[in-house]
């Protein structure tokens with residue numbers, strides 16, 4: 001049977017529960033244990049696919065095509081695991097299941113109640129088998145939220161069901177620092193742990209977010225008020241890069257606390273993979289500037305996975321990454337004067353699209369290394385069709401009723417999920433031998449994740465190819481173009497998919513690694 005770690009948070013939101021949860025997983029993995037991760041979000045949306053990135057940052061997509069919270073991205077990247085629709089569970093989905101079961105008559109006339117019906121449903125999702133030594137479950141929101149209460153009740157029951165030594169409750173709080181008195185205040189942490197206790201949950205380990213390390217007196221005070229040994233009070237130090245968090249935890253003996261709780265042998269972990277990232281962060285390296293021509297820059301985290309993938313590739317290439325945010329709506333060629341590479345990310349709707357097309361034109365004409373992602377591939381094809389093939393009407397039917405629909409809806413639109421007609425999740429792609437894509441991937445059969453509605457229209461394949469664009473990747477049935485490139489350009493490549501969802505900090509991703517290598521060379 002797996003052992004479970006539940007991560008809750010208190011005092012304020014956005015303390016980094018996802019990163020903390022992932023870091024615990026990294027510590028366990030470094031001692032040879034296998035780990036799975038799940039996120040429970042108490043809100044009432046049935047899935048996060050319908051939530052605005054303006055509120056929640058990017059929509060992450062799993063291999064099985066589920067649109068999830070971006071925390072699942074942290075788990076996949078940190079832990080090198082693949083998650084699915086079973087691992088992102090919202091309150092809305094739980095109630096949806098329960099109410100549908102009620103309508104079907106599954107409850108045989110019983111009065112349907114929060115306890116046991118809703119709590120049992122939540123426990124069912126928690127307990128879905130994983131074949132791993134540990135399952136880490138993050139509970140979204142903050143202790144005290146009305147929506148979260150039934151989730152806390154469920155994890156309390158779950159610990160009682162499977163045995164208290166098989167479940168560890170980790171709680172993340174904040175110790176605000178008062179500049180004037182030079183004090184770190186522990187009261188909010190005390191209050192938060194008390195609220196957790198009101199729900200019958202005693203925290204086993206506390207992670208206290210703070211701008212400096214807690215001193216022994218502060219740990220002892222928190223331990224005394226919060227009913228746990230001072231050594232189980234851990235400073236969750238503010239750091240400038242999330243990959244330092246596992247090292248901060250490791251240096252405070254967090255694994256040993258988990259080992260003691262679960263009855264595991266103490267062991268020193270191999271943290272060398274994460275230390276390599278720390279070394280990269282501390283090294284003196286040449287700067288590589290990537291111009292990202294996008295439009296969601298005012299939203300923190302809207303390009304989360306993309307920023308991560310670029311950072312991962314900078315580690316592989318020994319360069320200091322600088323991302324220059326270029327507003328597509330105000331694009332001017334001069335914006336690209338000081339960049340080493342141009343990246344056009346995914347996007348929806350016509351706002352800013354002409355600026356993105358102009359950026360693709362600029363990269364192509366000036367031989368600046370170029371990478372297009374999803375919409376970024378579509379605008380590269382529109383530019384080529386307009387300015388190389390010479391058909392000025394070329395456009396996507398997403399943006400205009402053009403008579404040259406070089407980008408159009410081409411796949412069957414029979415999807416039942418809320419994404420509607422979106423092509424979602426992992427699809428295979430066959431790469432043409434001898435192309436740049438084949439060289440980069442070192443393979444001719446790959447799989448990448450999708451989230452889009454439009455595709456390159458195969459009616460224009462000949463026109464594009466006769467003029468020097470190569471369609472280097474195709475869906476196996478030969479119907480949907482997946483990758484394009486321009487062989488006469490030093491590095492011009494784009495994919496209809498989102499490779500950023502499969503990048504990790506230890507190896508990067510072949511496409512991003514090659515793009516940064518080309519930019520470095522420039």
Ligand code: GLN
Nearest residue numbers: 346347374375452453454
């Ligand atoms: N809007 C485009 C489409 O739906 C591209 C989507 C994206 O970049 N993810 O096809």
